[in-house]
Amino acid sequence: MNKYSKIAAFILLAYLFFGCTDKFDSSIISSLSEIQGPPNISDTLYILQSPVWGGFNKPQAMIVGRDNFLYIADTDNNRIVMMDVAGQMLGAKQVKHPVAIAQDHRLNLIVCAQLDTVIEGNSVTYSAVYKIDMFAAGHLIETAPVKRILPATSFDLLRPDREYTGVTVFYDNSYFVSRKGSQNTSRIDPDNAILSFKVLNRNGIRKDTLTGKLPLFEPVGTGLPSAYNLSSLSSTNFQGFDIVTTLETNSFKVQYLEYVQTNDFEGYRSKLAVGTDLLTPNKFGKPEGTTFDNANNLFIADAAKDSVFKFNSFGDELQSFGGGELFDGLPLDGPSDVAFFDRTLYLVDTNNNRILRFILSTEID
Numbered sequence: 001m002n003k004y005s006k007i008a009a010f011i012l013l014a015y016l017f018f019g020c021t022d023k024f025d026s027s028i029i030s031s032l033s034e035i036q037g038p039p040n041i042s043d044t045l046y047i048l049q050s051p052v053w054g055g056f057n058k059p060q061a062m063i064v065g066r067d068n069f070l071y072i073a074d075t076d077n078n079r080i081v082m083m084d085v086a087g088q089m090l091g092a093k094q095v096k097h098p099v100a101i102a103q104d105h106r107l108n109l110i111v112c113a114q115l116d117t118v119i120e121g122n123s124v125t126y127s128a129v130y131k132i133d134m135f136a137a138g139h140l141i142e143t144a145p146v147k148r149i150l151p152a153t154s155f156d157l158l159r160p161d162r163e164y165t166g167v168t169v170f171y172d173n174s175y176f177v178s179r180k181g182s183q184n185t186s187r188i189d190p191d192n193a194i195l196s197f198k199v200l201n202r203n204g205i206r207k208d209t210l211t212g213k214l215p216l217f218e219p220v221g222t223g224l225p226s227a228y229n230l231s232s233l234s235s236t237n238f239q240g241f242d243i244v245t246t247l248e249t250n251s252f253k254v255q256y257l258e259y260v261q262t263n264d265f266e267g268y269r270s271k272l273a274v275g276t277d278l279l280t281p282n283k284f285g286k287p288e289g290t291t292f293d294n295a296n297n298l299f300i301a302d303a304a305k306d307s308v309f310k311f312n313s314f315g316d317e318l319q320s321f322g323g324g325e326l327f328d329g330l331p332l333d334g335p336s337d338v339a340f341f342d343r344t345l346y347l348v349d350t351n352n353n354r355i356l357r358f359i360l361s362t363e364i365d
Helices: 003-017
Strands: 046-048 061-064 070-074 079-084 089-094 102-103 106-117 121-134 146-150 163-169 173-180 193-202 205-213 229-233 243-247 254-261 267-269 287-292 298-302 306-310 336-342 344-351 354-360
Touching: 046 121, 061 254, 061 344, 070 102, 070 106, 079 146, 102 163, 106 163, 121 163, 173 267, 193 336, 229 287, 298 336, 306 336
Parallel strands: 061 336, 163 229, 287 336
Antiparallel strands: 046 354, 061 070, 070 079, 079 089, 102 106, 106 121, 121 146, 163 173, 173 193, 193 205, 229 243, 243 254, 254 267, 287 298, 298 306, 336 344, 344 354
16 A cells, blocks of 8 residues: 555545534544564564665654654654654655654644744744644645644744754644743743643634643742753553653653642642652653653653653662664664554664664564
8 A cells, every 4th residue: 555545545534524513533543553573582672674765864853643643743844754664664754854743633733833923124033833743744744734733923023042852742632842941040931840721612713722731840840840941742542631741851851740630739749659660769861752652651862861761650770771772773773752552662872863763572463
């Protein structure tokens, strides 16, 4: 089946089952991947799948979408690449310097990237957030309409130094965007923050609306929870609002936070106790991306330690790898994101300009 046949089959299923609802049910699409590998040899080995996927230029982010397609932020090629799980490229969208990507239940891609514009005769580059409407284009990413979410106001255009670094979407199509910057004295609008968006229906028109900033996140705090130089956001596979943040400046650079709502408290607090493996001070060097598998195990790509860490939901470290180990002849170099689908772990090996795929040996039948 060629790439256009795959997309056409998807479009037919999407129109039959998606319609005008707020969510697309990915269970209507069976997995396109065929898992192959050597015999079961150890419960602590990651089996590299062949071939390694190349042709990228400093990719920084990747997701397996709710439509079961792969989307890669091919950062220095200024594009979002769409692939199937077998590794066939299905198309690409030109977007300047994409660094983070997510997909909502209406199959929109939400991308943190850059915007070039001219202000009073001067060329200016801003960090930006875009929404790409895949459904409107029949899932042909090249022609999908793009809407800019940020910068949105004249005040935003006064702050080209602010940077949007991560995005994650929840079951109700609301989403969070992480932001960082150097000006953090304001208690009302510090640069370091997590922004909350909802898609509101006003007079029959859907509009992405900024509803506020998450409270209780210290903009320059080094404890829990903190928004100090956020580098990524992710959420769990379950219905709810729990999140994982990665930070550049903190003793706890990966923070697994649960949303709590009681009569006495509403907000985020650490899901784990300090002292667990995940919350060991200075455990990580430069964590850049996280994902969960179907058992709610957490994978973390650490660009400074050239490693991938794995933890269970209690914060216990499980099988981690990297740190000089060779994969297809090269050690990991600045891995910046991970994704998981159908027993396969996908790794964005940024400085080697490639995507690696692994299967834990215990998953091989």
